[in-house]
Amino acid sequence: MSKEGAIILGIGGDNSVSGQGTxxxxxxxxxxxxxxxxxxxxxIVAAKYATTSLVSGPSLAVGSSISLQVTxxxxxxxxxxxxxxxxxxxxxxxxxxxxxxxxxxxxxxxxLANSACFSFxxxxxxxxxxxxxxxxxxxxxxxGSKALKEDATFCPQARLSGKGSSIRAWGYxxxxxxxxxxxxxxxxxxxxxxxDAARGFNDDVSFLVRTGFA
Numbered sequence: 001m002s003k004e005g006a007i008i009l010g011i012g013g014d015n016s017v018s019g020q021g022t023x024x025x026x027x028x029x030x031x032x033x034x035x036x037x038x039x040x041x042x043x044i045v046a047a048k049y050a051t052t053s054l055v056s057g058p059s060l061a062v063g064s065s066i067s068l069q070v071t072x073x074x075x076x077x078x079x080x081x082x083x084x085x086x087x088x089x090x091x092x093x094x095x096x097x098x099x100x101x102x103x104x105x106x107x108x109x110x111x112l113a114n115s116a117c118f119s120f121x122x123x124x125x126x127x128x129x130x131x132x133x134x135x136x137x138x139x140x141x142x143x144g145s146k147a148l149k150e151d152a153t154f155c156p157q158a159r160l161s162g163k164g165s166s167i168r169a170w171g172y173x174x175x176x177x178x179x180x181x182x183x184x185x186x187x188x189x190x191x192x193x194x195x196d197a198a199r200g201f202n203d204d205v206s207f208l209v210r211t212g213f214a
Contacts, residue, residue: 054116057158057165058209060108065123065212067092067104070179071163072203079104080177080184080207082122087130087137087184092213099124101213106130112142112149117170119152123214130154130184132169135193137177137184156209160201164208176205 060066068080070089078089081104092104102124111117112129120130128141131152142148153170154177160166167177169186178187180195187205190198 054114054155054170055118055157057156060118060156060209062108062110062118064108065105065214066108066120067210067212068106068167068207069164069210070204071159071161071206071208072179072200075179078179078182079210079213080106080179082130082139085138085140087139089179089182089184094213096213098214105212105214107212111153111155111170113146113153114155114170117153117155119154123212132172132175132186135175135186135195137186159206161203161206164206166205167207177207178205180204 070076070078070080075089077091077093079092081088081090081092081100083090083103090100090104092100096104103122105123106120107123109119109121109129112119122128122130122139125139125141128139129148129152130137131140131148132138133140133151140148140152142152150171151169155168155170155173156165157168158165160176169175169177172186172188174188175186176188178185178195178201180187180197183195185193185195187193187196187201189201190196
């Protein structure tokens, strides 16, 4: 490794000669600092740059089966499910068909792109996961691609309304899983898309995590 160093005083951030202020102290060094020295001066926790947890709210257990109940008033009998590849909501109960119960159940997996978050595997289509594509939710087989892994990773957090959990898209942290006209999207509050509508947003992105129907 070859490095060249220099001390430059009195310049602005744009490398001009217009900088103002007082230069109090400087130091020239040679060689390499010890690991202990680097750790002391690069303490991102002390500097308050430490990251916070990607998830919050009710915890999820990897390997468990869950169903996600809608909390929007007037739609609370609906659960996040799928019809073919389309993620949508259905009215589901203990009296529903076995097929529908499976379509409304998801196995919690460690996040495919970030194990600090989660991915949701279809109960009736093993190896397929909820993902977003053009911001619309779909069930897709895990093809091992970077794009799928990122689009299929979600970070639950404390609900945006007064109930349940809100599920944030890992790759798009301003977007949350939302049901809109009974179809699933990753939506941003007040964004440009139809499904980003601000009205009812907090309720539509809040789900109660229930034990899976299947």
